[in-house]
Amino acid sequence: MAAQLSNTYRSLLVLLGLLGVGLSACSYNARIVHGHLPMTEINVAPSSSQNVQDAARALTSYIRQSTGATIPVVSGGCGTPTCIHLGSSPEVDNFEISLDGLGSDGFVITFPDTNTIVILGPTDWGTEFGAYEFLERYVGVRWLLPGEEGDWVPSKPSLSVPAVEVRQTPAIEGRDMIGFTCGEQQLWARRMRFRPLGEFSHNMKNLFPPAELWPSASDFYCIGGQGEPDEEGIYWQPHFSAPGLVDEAVDRIRGYIAANPELKSYSLGMNDNHYFSGCCPNPILTTVAGLRKA
Numbered sequence: 430m431a432a433q434l435s436n437t438y439r440s441l442l443v444l445l446g447l448l449g450v451g452l453s454a455c456s457y458n459a460r461i462v463h464g465h466l467p468m469t470e471i472n473v474a475p476s477s478s479q480n481v482q483d484a485a486r487a488l489t490s491y492i493r494q495s496t497g498a499t500i501p502v503v504s505g506g507c508g509t510p511t512c513i514h515l516g517s518s519p520e521v522d523n524f525e526i527s528l529d530g531l532g533s534d535g536f537v538i539t540f541p542d543t544n545t546i547v548i549l550g551p552t553d554w555g556t557e558f559g560a561y562e563f564l565e566r567y568v569g570v571r572w573l574l575p576g577e578e579g580d581w582v583p584s585k586p587s588l589s590v591p592a593v594e595v596r597q598t599p600a601i602e603g604r605d606m607i608g609f610t611c612g613e614q615q616l617w618a619r620r621m622r623f624r625p626l627g628e629f630s631h632n633m634k635n636l637f638p639p640a641e642l643w644p645s646a647s648d649f650y651c652i653g654g655q656g657e658p659d660e661e662g663i664y665w666q667p668h669f670s671a672p673g674l675v676d677e678a679v680d681r682i683r684g685y686i687a688a689n690p691e692l693k694s695y696s697l698g699m700n701d702n703h704y705f706s707g708c709c710p711n712p713i714l715t716t717v718a719g720l721r722k723a
Contacts, residue, residue, distance in 0.1 A: 456591075457591075461500070461567075464586055468510055470508065472513065473503075473518065474504060481556055486502075487560055489502060494582045495568050512544060524545075531598045532602065533551055534555050534558060534602075535596070535598030536549060536556060536562065536596075537549055537559070543592070546590065567588065569581075575614045579617070627694040631696075633666065633667050633698070636682070646673070646674075649673075650665050650666075653702065666699060666700055
């Protein structure tokens with residue numbers, strides 16, 4: 430009886446040992462930097478888009494700021510123990526990674542084997558957003574405000590990544606805020622994963638540019654005061670009932686969409702002023718004027 434229990438105990442220990450080995454083999458950390466020394470390279474396709482190139486530069490820049498290690502960007506494969514594949518490439522295609530359900534701006538950070546990390550989206554925008562998630566999640570980077578003064582980059586001698594797949598897709602398809610105009614503000618908005626999918630805001634100055642249409646099509650403009658229509662659209666509105674104005678708008682919009690086929694809309698937002706009087710009265714102002722007289 431004691432011998433049977435002893436054999437059972439040994440078998441249980443062996444089974445637990447095997448389970449332990451199996452669990453440890455499935456759970457590991459991919460080394461990126463060790464003791465300020467790079468342990469990986471970033472592989473991008475030679476024909477990669479501007480989005481992917483910008484994402485690769487962000488990865489190398491912030492990892493260097495955090496660890497002091499410069500991660501090389503290569504094409505065609507890595508020569509280091511670990512390889513970060515950024516975006517689509519022949520090497521990534523071999524892994525047959527599923528992107529189902531991610532939408533245009535979603536991404537996956539996945540680990541096909543113990544030597545490989547893949548950051549990939551259905552579009553290059555998704556891949557770029559995946560790189561920013563990598564920096565936030567694993568490096569600890571925070572973009573608190575636009576500009577370098579708003580960056581928070583923790584200092585660390587080594588960097589490793591737990592091999593647990595991350596899949597994300599935005600809850601809202603189009604994401605934007607008005608007011609980000611200069612380069613640093615626009616870059617910050619990208620890091621916040623903003624990406625508008627619809628054109629909006631004041632656009633008549635672009636649809637009917639005075640530099641091209643004035644004075645040959647002067648009937649197109651209702652100008653506040655004397656003089657010519659300004660380029661910024663501050664002192665004029667289109668004269669919407671002017672002959673030929675609609676045809677001009679249709680031709681210009683068609684040309685713009687043909688040159689930018691990725692767009693899903695075109696803004697018809699008014700110029701930001703009240704100069705509808707004269708050739709095209711504003712019914713609101715007319716009503717207000719009538720009430721004042723009464």
